Amino acid sequence: VTGYDRNPLELALGLERGALDVAASDLATAVADADVVILATPVLAMRDILAELAPVLKPGALVSDVASTKSAVTSWAREFGVNFVGGHPMAGSERSGMVAARLNLLRGALYMLTGDSPLLEGLVRGIGARPMFISPEAHDTAVAAISHVPFLTSTALVKATMHDPRWAEWAPIAATGYRDVTRLASGDPAMYRDICLTNAGAIAPLLRELAAELGRVAADLEDRAALEELFQDARTRREDWLQRQESFRLP
Amino acid sequence: VTGYDRNPLELALGLERGALDVAASDLATAVADADVVILATPVLAMRDILAELAPVLKPGALVSDVASTKSAVTSWAREFGVNFVGGHPMAGSERSGMVAARLNLLRGALYMLTGDSPLLEGLVRGIGARPMFISPEAHDTAVAAISHVPFLTSTALVKATMHDPRWAEWAPIAATGYRDVTRLASGDPAMYRDICLTNAGAIAPLLRELAAELGRVAADLEDRAALEELFQDARTRREDWLQRQESFRLP
Numbered sequence: 107v108t109g110y111d112r113n114p115l116e117l118a119l120g121l122e123r124g125a126l127d128v129a130a131s132d133l134a135t136a137v138a139d140a141d142v143v144i145l146a147t148p149v150l151a152m153r154d155i156l157a158e159l160a161p162v163l164k165p166g167a168l169v170s171d172v173a174s175t176k177s178a179v180t181s182w183a184r185e186f187g188v189n190f191v192g193g194h195p196m197a198g199s200e201r202s203g204m205v206a207a208r209l210n211l212l213r214g215a216l217y218m219l220t221g222d223s224p225l226l227e228g229l230v231r232g233i234g235a236r237p238m239f240i241s242p243e244a245h246d247t248a249v250a251a252i253s254h255v256p257f258l259t260s261t262a263l264v265k266a267t268m269h270d271p272r273w274a275e276w277a278p279i280a281a282t283g284y285r286d287v288t289r290l291a292s293g294d295p296a297m298y299r300d301i302c303l304t305n306a307g308a309i310a311p312l313l314r315e316l317a318a319e320l321g322r323v324a325a326d327l328e329d330r331a332a333l334e335e336l337f338q339d340a341r342t343r344r345e346d347w348l349q350r351q352e353s354f355r356l357p
Numbered sequence: 358v359t360g361y362d363r364n365p366l367e368l369a370l371g372l373e374r375g376a377l378d379v380a381a382s383d384l385a386t387a388v389a390d391a392d393v394v395i396l397a398t399p400v401l402a403m404r405d406i407l408a409e410l411a412p413v414l415k416p417g418a419l420v421s422d423v424a425s426t427k428s429a430v431t432s433w434a435r436e437f438g439v440n441f442v443g444g445h446p447m448a449g450s451e452r453s454g455m456v457a458a459r460l461n462l463l464r465g466a467l468y469m470l471t472g473d474s475p476l477l478e479g480l481v482r483g484i485g486a487r488p489m490f491i492s493p494e495a496h497d498t499a500v501a502a503i504s505h506v507p508f509l510t511s512t513a514l515v516k517a518t519m520h521d522p523r524w525a526e527w528a529p530i531a532a533t534g535y536r537d538v539t540r541l542a543s544g545d546p547a548m549y550r551d552i553c554l555t556n557a558g559a560i561a562p563l564l565r566e567l568a569a570e571l572g573r574v575a576a577d578l579e580d581r582a583a584l585e586e587l588f589q590d591a592r593t594r595r596e597d598w599l600q601r602q603e604s605f606r607l608p
Contacts, residue, residue, distance in 0.1 A: 196532040216530060244526070251518050252531035256538040258574050259514055264591040266567040267502050268598070275495070277598055279467060280503035281447040285602075286537045287507040291595050295588035299581060306578035313578075316517040317571035323509050324564040327557035330550060337546035340515040344542050347519070347528055351536075 110136035192220035250308035361387035443471035501559035
């Protein structure tokens with residue numbers, strides 16, 4: 107396993123923790139002998155990287171990635187003639203870099219793949235993840251709903267509360283509920299910026315629907331029956347999803 | 358410690374787990390000899406309970422509660438001449454009932470009190486919580502921001518995604534991020550219904566501000582600089598809050 111990163115500290119930590127066998131000094135050297143290349147950068151950085159990789163890859167080398175949107179990167183790979191199958195492991199945290207790495211991070215997690223590659227599928231199964239095949243377009247709509255809109259919701263809630271002049275009084279009182287609903291707002295700004303820029307079409311309508319729903323709730327705050335139905339329905343649906351989701355996981 | 362609950366199963370479990378010394382068969386018996394009475398029901402149930410308690414309390418007995426809004430219950434206690442100091446422990450989970458009880462649940466947690474009572478303050482310190490004195494009105498605005506609006510945000514996100522016709526395709530992909538942002542939506546519907554009904558005035562403007570913010574984000578999804586500033590600011594403010602909040606906690 108050969109690694110390359112712009113930041114030499116990440117490489118040093120990767121070597122020390124045993125994630126890498128070799129740290130390369132530049133991108134071309136890193137991929138020279140590779141059968142599989144996995145890119146992990148903000149999405150918009152990948153266009154230049156794919157252009158740089160195309161002429162130096164070994165013939166037949168497969169390129170994949172772990173970014174959160176798949177349509178844009180798939181079209182760039184096609185543009186530069188790179189043999190590409192997009193990937194998206196559905197695990198991780200709001201932390202980034204080698205310091206956030208955990209050996210079993212992907213164990214039991216879903217790993218979306220935008221194409222068929224026995225080599226890549228074997229790698230995914232080898233780290234204990236569960237491959238799932240999906241088109242780049244279906245992927246991007248799904249993650250808009252279950253990942254990008256939740257991030258933007260967390261972020262908007264932070265903005266709406268922490269910019270309030272009364273925040274200084276509220277801050278010591280905020281507890282685990284506030285912490286969890288806002289957790290995603292601590293995610294990497296550059297990563298999410300690129301996610302939004304490459305997936306605005308799927309995110310915008312869902313975000314507008316959520317804003318409209320919040321407006322309806324604000325209007326219904328004194329309607330006992332409407333509140334009860336909304337809260338009961340949300341709880342039932344979420345608990346049902348949680349239970350099914352747990353049945354997908356490895357023990 | 359004497360307990361009373363409408364549901365005899367809760368009482369049986371309370372005895373079995375050692376949370377209660379005695380299970381009373383009705384409310385009047387439960388409070389007959391009590392120096393301190395702690396009410397834990399949805400807020401709107403408390404008016405009738407305070408009316409029922411008023412004539413049967415021991416002279417000088419103190420009544421407190423653990424509900425999430427304080428203005429309404431404080432005015433009812435005044436109406437019925439009950440010696441009342443409101444309480445609100447800032448801990449817990451989306452689960453309810455004796456099965457969700459944990460011995461150290463309140464250890465290190467903030468415990469808001471709406472009045473001065475050495476007896477109650479001693480009890481709060483005795484279970485390892487940190488008392489904080491606040492007026493019912495300031496309390497209700499603060500918890501609207503850091504608890505009620507986050508709950509409604511979680512719930513609205515569940516509604517906006519799980520009612521979408523494509524939810525069946527999205528459900529298996531939703532992972533820890535979605536789970537955490539929607540965690541509060543699994544909270545007790547009756548409890549939150551009463552919270553909204555007794556705190557609509559504080560919740561509504563904050564909810565409208567959040568809806569407006571989401572609308573602004575939807576309009577800015579292709580504005581690189583605006584996204585970057587929003588995400589960087591939210592991350593910095595949240596990390597700063599987390600760090601300060603941790604410094605409040607007991608080790």
